Amino acid sequence: MIVERLAVIGVGLIGGSFALALKQAGAVGEVVGVGRKPASVEQARARGLIDRAGDWSEAGQADCVLLAMPVGETETVLRALEPHLTARTIVTDAGSTKSGVVATARAALGAKWRNFVPGHPIAGSEQSGPDAARADLYRGRKVVLTPDADTDPHALAIVKALWQAVGAEPELLDAATHDRVFAAVSHLPHLAAYALVDELAQRADRDTFFRFAASGFRDFTRIAGSSPEMWRDIALANRDALLGELNAYVAALQTLSTAVAAADGTALLEIFSRARDARAGWIDTQDL
Amino acid sequence: MIVERLAVIGVGLIGGSFALALKQAGAVGEVVGVGRKPASVEQARARGLIDRAGDWSEAGQADCVLLAMPVGETETVLRALEPHLTARTIVTDAGSTKSGVVATARAALGAKWRNFVPGHPIAGSEQSGPDAARADLYRGRKVVLTPDADTDPHALAIVKALWQAVGAEPELLDAATHDRVFAAVSHLPHLAAYALVDELAQRADRDTFFRFAASGFRDFTRIAGSSPEMWRDIALANRDALLGELNAYVAALQTLSTAVAAADGTALLEIFSRARDARAGWIDTQDL
Incomplete structure (x- = not known):
């Protein structure tokens, strides 16, 4: 005991x-x-x-x-x-x-x-x-x-x-490092999942979209099923680190947007490959 | 036969x-x-x-x-x-x-x-x-x-x-509706997952972040394990619809960012709750 x-x-x-x-x-x-x-x-x-x-x-x-x-x-x-x-x-x-x-x-x-x-x-x-x-x-x-x-x-x-x-x-x-790390690997993904679902949910023709959403959407948005009250509290409690992560993420999406607009297949392939490899390396270390 | x-x-x-x-x-x-x-x-x-x-x-x-x-x-x-x-x-x-x-x-x-x-x-x-x-x-x-x-x-x-x-x-x-719908529920989530992982992977201290990533991160980024070549092709083939979705998503993230910066817990709770409810309603219709 x-x-x-x-x-x-x-x-x-x-x-x-x-x-x-x-x-x-x-x-x-x-x-x-x-x-x-x-x-x-x-x-x-x-x-x-x-x-x-x-x-x-x-x-x-x-x-x-x-x-x-x-x-x-x-x-x-x-x-x-x-x-x-x-x-x-x-x-x-x-x-x-x-x-x-x-x-x-x-x-x-x-x-x-x-x-x-x-x-x-x-x-x-x-x-x-x-x-x-x-x-x-x-x-x-x-x-x-x-x-x-x-x-x-x-x-x-x-x-x-x-x-x-x-x-x-x-x-x-240390507490500050904890908050910086979890803003990136947990708090930001939660907000990103909520934002994606809510943006769709607010469309007049949302049913057409949800009708064809499948397993990729399901997994990407699983964490948007989490407690809204809990995540409001977390977002407010870790405001500064989270804002930094939101800014960095928006910048990364804008980089992708620029590459798509320019039909820059080389840049897209580079980003997608780097992400795929980094995730594969990470998952090898996990017992999830 | x-x-x-x-x-x-x-x-x-x-x-x-x-x-x-x-x-x-x-x-x-x-x-x-x-x-x-x-x-x-x-x-x-x-x-x-x-x-x-x-x-x-x-x-x-x-x-x-x-x-x-x-x-x-x-x-x-x-x-x-x-x-x-x-x-x-x-x-x-x-x-x-x-x-x-x-x-x-x-x-x-x-x-x-x-x-x-x-x-x-x-x-x-x-x-x-x-x-x-x-x-x-x-x-x-x-x-x-x-x-x-x-x-x-x-x-x-x-x-x-x-x-x-x-x-x-x-x-x-019709083909145009198909492309608009899948830009939103499939192509955008793939790009969003790739962007999140790549943004982390490019940091000098990336190991500290990946060390503490857990099951929420795993599911959110599962589709970032997809074929980079395939998704480059899809992004280029569905460029216009995808750019519209990327813009809408960045705007949704910026709305969240504004609410976090203003410590607007009411706005955050409203967005998170709407997303949670929409996803719950969707998942009830699915056999995934």
Whole structure:
């Protein structure tokens, strides 16, 4: 057992899967779930993701608290939790952006900041809620932790151990690098998929288009099935890095547009080949 | 049996799967394969996709000829084939763009144009070549046929019957509408995926980015694994419609960029929600 009592704030896909996997691994004694919607908390309990519902006071006295609600609620949750946190309670989170979470947690937690280990598991699904939770969600997936010089080494070691217990592979990055990297490989693709679908959906003759969309379209737009609220929060929380990526992407599309307009087959072949080769090289390193 | 002898020009994924499925369905007596690379033709024969290798003369005397080589080679192939075509030989194609093919075929075939049925099966894979061919490639997939007022009804009926024999569902569109629709739902997504991967691949610190790319990135960029030569040809053949789609997409991304820059969460939520709902509505109609 790594911790006696775990509290999970947000009992959906992310928090529920973490709790369930830890329970199955015998890495935790008891899991207390805190959520805004009583029905979701009860659903999580009925599925065995958590042992019981709890409140801020019980969460604050746990050995470890995972924040797994939408990242936009981080400040509200930390302000509510802070008065109840013991000096030894470790807090970690699962937010998709890190610089904003770090700034918020530093401001909200004061001296208890040293027990906060910012985290981001690289796993998910366009499904959400307690019903989507599963014990193998994190198996073989990376989890990025972004501690800084003030982070308590013991807190970091416990959080690493918990993620390893659910099958994840911890990696350390600084928060700014994390946000720059994920703006490019995750946040931009989500916005690009939403933009493509919405642009079509707004056409008067959209049915003709959707009628002939096939598997390439399905896969390209899969992430446009993700939670709009979650991705609004992520886009706002990682605004600067995301704007840089959007600009770079628009420039890349304009380069393609220029080549198409000029019927420059050589330039198109070069871009397409470089992309195909880079993706093939990447996929060889993956176990997705 | 629908036709006694079928000729397939290009014995890769598209032509090989068509031939194999027709043979398995007993819809064709003999399949003759024509290809630029003797090794591929032999591979197709060894896999049983075709019965034997043939030349332009044998292809021209078949009951039906499927053009299944890259769309950029359509003119060369039709010029080579035309002198050998009998008055009753039906020709069809599987090219991803149709207006250019129609113009080329009209010019190359003269009076024999009426036996040409332009087609586009909405099926494929980022795999290519005879080894990727499979008999179920077209099962449950649409095939768009774009005949015009001159097209011989018998030729159209035979081509429809062949596609139905391989499990596909024929749909009729005019060539211009076809090209406009596929520019939006297929050609643009391919260019958008290539652009995203290439933009990352050209960065000096690309390894840090690819290291953390995960399943969302994998699916969004799956089509960037497609044949660069094929997609160069398609982009050039459908230039005007594609440029319109690229412009519309860049405008949609710029709208998102403006909303992110202004921290306009309401606008972002509206766009993301509309896209999520439109995609969910579309996926409900699909059997992909």
